[in-house]
Amino acid sequence: MTSPRAPRGMHDTLPEDADLWRFIRDTAERVARLYDYRQIGTPIVEDASVFLHTAGDESDIVQKEVYLFDDRGGDRLALRPEGTAAVCRAYIEHGMSSRPQPVRLFYIGPYFRYDRPQAGRYRQLHQFGVEAIGTDSPEVDAELIDLQLTLYRELGFAPDELTLRINSIGTAETRRRFIEVLTKHFEPHVGTLSRDSQRRFETNILRVLDSKEDAGHPAVQNAPSILDYLSPEDAAHFEAVKRHLEALGIAYEVDPRIVRGLDYYARTVWEVEPPGAGGQSTIGAGGRYDGLIEVLGGPSTPAVGFATGIERIALNMRERGLGPSEERAPDVVTVPLGERGPAAAAQAAATLRAAGLSVRNGVPGRSMRAAMRGADASGARYALIVGDAEADAGTVVLKPLRGDEEQRTVAAIELSSVELSLDDHAEMDIDGDTVQLF
RNA sequence: GUGGGUGUGGCCUAGCGGUUAGGGCGUCAGGUUGUGGCCCUGAAGAUCGGGGGUUCGAAUCCCCUCACCCACCCCA
Secondary structure, three states: OOOOOOOOOOOOOOHHHHHHHHHHHHHHHHHHHHOOOEEOOOOOEEEOHHHHOOOOOOOHHHHHHOOEEEOOOOOEEEEOOOOHHHHHHHHHHOOHHHOOOOEEEEEEEEEEOOOOOEOOEOOEEEEEEEEEEOOOOHHHHHHHHHHHHHHHHHHOOOHHHOEEEEEEOOOHHHHHHHHHHHHHHHHHHHHHOOHHHHHHHHHOHHHHHHOOOOOOOHHHHOOOOHHHHOOHHHHHHHHHHHHHHHHOOOOOEEOOOOOOOOOOOEEEEEEEEOOOOOOOOOOEEEEEOOOHHHHOOOOOOOEEEEEEEHHHHHHHHHHHOOOOOOOOOOOEEEEEOOOOHHHHHHHHHHHHHHOOOOEEOOOOOOOHHHHHHHHHHOOOOEEEEEOHHHHHHOEEEEEEOOOOOOOEEEEHHHHHHOOOOOHHHHHHHHHOOOOOOO
């Protein structure tokens, strides 16, 4: 009998990963607030229709990746595979169209897709998403891209380490026209395309354009560009987005082959990825989804947003050695000895904790040597030694484990006023701004 | 969903038909009596991912299965 493991494609976050994760979450929330976005939380499960009617019937997400189940009352529910549709559902449900527009929202949490796991692709994944609902202003498209890139920069990515690629896929109407053109274009060449592309020719012809297999195929390279089929309004919108990006000093590449996997996108779409470009390389992507709220039964409402994968960010940060470098260590570790030492040490620890210090209780019953080894290995700056002699005298021995400070004996009741040289911490607090390393 | 690779104590890894399955890191205990970091000694911990086969004999060969990884697909 083998013991149970975490479900396939789902992972534990271990203490050694937690610091990096928290750094990413804290930075994401901080940056979102910098742009005056406010947090929204939605349930992990939704009525299945929230996702099934919005993502597009041909999308893989709907075809095979949604975790679907009936609850005990017979309602059809889905584990959320993405955030945007749920946020829009909440926007409608809570009448947010009567708040000042656009409503600026962000969220962070787990999402679920029944997919074959590989590096950077998991069945339970975590996304940070940002949405601006209620405006079609191209400035807001640029604002979101700016916010997203600011996040990456704050996390430590150099500007040239990430590539922003943008495109406009027009409205549903322009796409319908473009698909006709594309179908005529590829029709004579279908036989020479890869099997995947042949399938996509039937199901989602836009995807033929960014097939990796057929990237060198003449018919793909000579394919018409959707940018030539935009309506004047869409083209003007796209031009405005680009102008605003330039005004913000943001470098971008226009890539007319970008399409999105979810049908609700319209006009601006973008992706951000490291130049290396591996398999699951996109770390964040976004776009405009002007039709989504109407599909969900709300008033016609334009909106833009992006989502970025925490795991993929973490993956890239680890590759680059970015993120908090400090090991998390307690300030003080107690070394309880003898009969009465442990109780007195625990009291001393409580005093220090009340003063805001992180104190680890040493394990009683060990030899002093072992206890000191443990204290040293913890990375703490001080060992607090309390044996029977100290317990009886109401004192405590404070031994610095780093630096050349002398060991001293202090009265237990005066512990809260004893000055400990924890300057390293203080400086780091200032330099790291809100980067809490301890 | 398609194709390929990998799977040895908590972690890294040697072994590639006959070994008590070896080492490093880590953990725990010691190196005399209450003081750590180096060093030394010892201990615990592996049915060699799981199941089935071939063989006198399998971690080593074969089959199935599971998990992970890579590419595709898709996507964050």
